[in-house]
Amino acid sequence: MTQENEHKDVPKELLVPLERKEDTSEKISGPPRSFMQDARRTFFKNKFAVISMILLVIVILLSIIGPYFNEHKMDGQDLSRAKMPPRVPVLENISWLGLNGTLTSEFDGDTVEEATKNAVMRYDNKEDFIDIKVLAEGDGSKDSAEVEATYHIYEAQEMMDQYYWLGTDTLGRDQWTRMWLGTRVSLIIASVAALIDLVIGVAYGGISGYYGGRIDSFMQRIIEILIGIPNLVVILLMIIVLQPGIVSIIIALTMTGWIGMARIVRGEILKLKNEEFVLAARTLGQSGGNTIRKHLLPNVAGIIIINTMFTIPNAIFFEAFLSFIGLGIVPPEASLGALINSGFDVFRLYPYMVFYPAILISVIMIAFNLIGDGLRDAFDPKMHK
Structure with missing residues (x-):
């Protein structure tokens, strides 16, 4: 039986014409991008650059409106409030942030009493507002005593209703x-x-x-x-x-x-x-x-x-x-x-x-x-x- 006769015996419903399909392997799936579009896409894929841009926008905005966030005058000088440490509402309750309005330093002396006296003198002799923590007890000969003094300056200055978010300078300016x-x-x-x-x-x-x-x-x-x-x-x-x-x-x-x-x-x-x-x-x-x-x-x-x-x-x-x-x-x-x-x-x-x-x-x-x-x-x- 020849090949031609074999095709005659095949039912016609099984003979489906072959459809020519276009090769889509190199077809452009979308509109081409310009150089600036590619540059913008590459830039925004850089997370550090994007975060930096956001931070700069925030800094620029704060440089414009930041001085008006609190009630303190821009050029106000008052020596009675000089060198006040940072104090922020709510955050003052979190001690490790250092925004609770206290001054903390370490003082040495031959004895604990002498180290404590140095701390009290350093903080304007306002002993009632100073918390003393003994770090080392000296014997008066070789090893010196060391104490940690925490000065509650806002209470001492009767300024508990005041908040200086980043403190004040030597002239009392915010x-x-x-x-x-x-x-x-x-x-x-x-x-x-x-x-x-x-x-x-x-x-x-x-x-x-x-x-x-x-x-x-x-x-x-x-x-x-x-x-x-x-x-x-x-x-x-x-x-x-x-x-x-x-x-x-x-x-x-x-x-x-x-x-x-x-x-x-x-x-x-x-x-x-x-x-x-x-x-x-x-x-x-x-x-x-x-x-x-x-x-x-x-x-x-x-x-x-x-x-x-x-x-x-x-x-x-x-x-x-x-x-x-x-x-x-x-x-x-x-x-x-x-x-x-x-x-x-x-x-x-x-x-x-x-x-x-x-x-x-x-x-x-x-x-x-x-x-x-x-x-x-x-x-x-x-x-x-």
């Missing part, structure tokens, strides 16, 4: 209010530094890299001269002419802070200015300014944004350092560096004056750096998946 006012000043200086980078640095680097030749050589010699002048020398010159404060710091940043951005942008422009799209723009008769603005800068926007995010914490640290050594913001004005400087002199007795502003400035700088890392990965095409 630390919570001053810390957020100082954060506001530090963020303003950082924002000005970023704006200077974007305006002066990007324009200078773009023009130098695009035109090249003698223009580039002349502009780079200017940068080499400016980069050889230390920032501290510029600050000292500003202090001679102006008073220490925001203006002198901003002028110092204006003179030298944009150099790093200018050099980075120049290097990127040098790599891109001979690409086909730039040559096409020139052929169509576009001016140099339009070519830089419309074609070159959008292609280096990623590195500009990343460098700006790293410039901000550097500016904050620069201001804090200057204020700490007395060349920046000076009292009664507040900044994070000035607060740390004012509390450093009494750090051993009142560590909270340094502790809270130091934590805040650390959080701000770490957050900006983590966001910068996230943006760097987001604008790197190799990281897109």
Whole structure:
């Protein structure tokens, strides 16, 4: 029996025509994503960067509205309430948080009585408000006695109805209010530094890299001269002419802070200015300014944004350092560096004056750096998946 006869014997209902199916192995399942959509997707997959961004938003909001959270005046000075420790409603009942409004220190002496006497003298001789805990009983010869004294200063000052969330400074000013006012000043200086980078640095680097030749050589010699002048020398010159404060710091940043951005942008422009799209723009008769603005800068926007995010914490640290050594913001004005400087002199007795502003400035700088890392990965095409 031939093969043709075999097919004739098969019932027709079993013969089903073969349907040609389209190969879907390489079919695009959704609309294509742009580079910015991929960058945004990569950034939001970075949990540390997202958490840092949320923390920064909270810090910025508190720097605006935080000073109005309590009833204490922003610039009120009262020596009768100086050096009050932190005390927060509800949280004062949790002893290990250290927010119960007490001062605790350890005192030594040849005997327990002498160590106790030292504690009482240290806390204004208000023995009725001091709790003594004996840590070591000395024998008066080799080993000294040691006691732990807890001073209930709010009761001693008859201020049980008052709450200073982060305590007060040596002049009786509310630390919570001053810390957020100082954060506001530090963020303003950082924002000005970023704006200077974007305006002066990007324009200078773009023009130098695009035109090249003698223009580039002349502009780079200017940068080499400016980069050889230390920032501290510029600050000292500003202090001679102006008073220490925001203006002198901003002028110092204006003179030298944009150099790093200018050099980075120049290097990127040098790599891109001979690409086909730039040559096409020139052929169509576009001016140099339009070519830089419309074609070159959008292609280096990623590195500009990343460098700006790293410039901000550097500016904050620069201001804090200057204020700490007395060349920046000076009292009664507040900044994070000035607060740390004012509390450093009494750090051993009142560590909270340094502790809270130091934590805040650390959080701000770490957050900006983590966001910068996230943006760097987001604008790197190799990281897109």
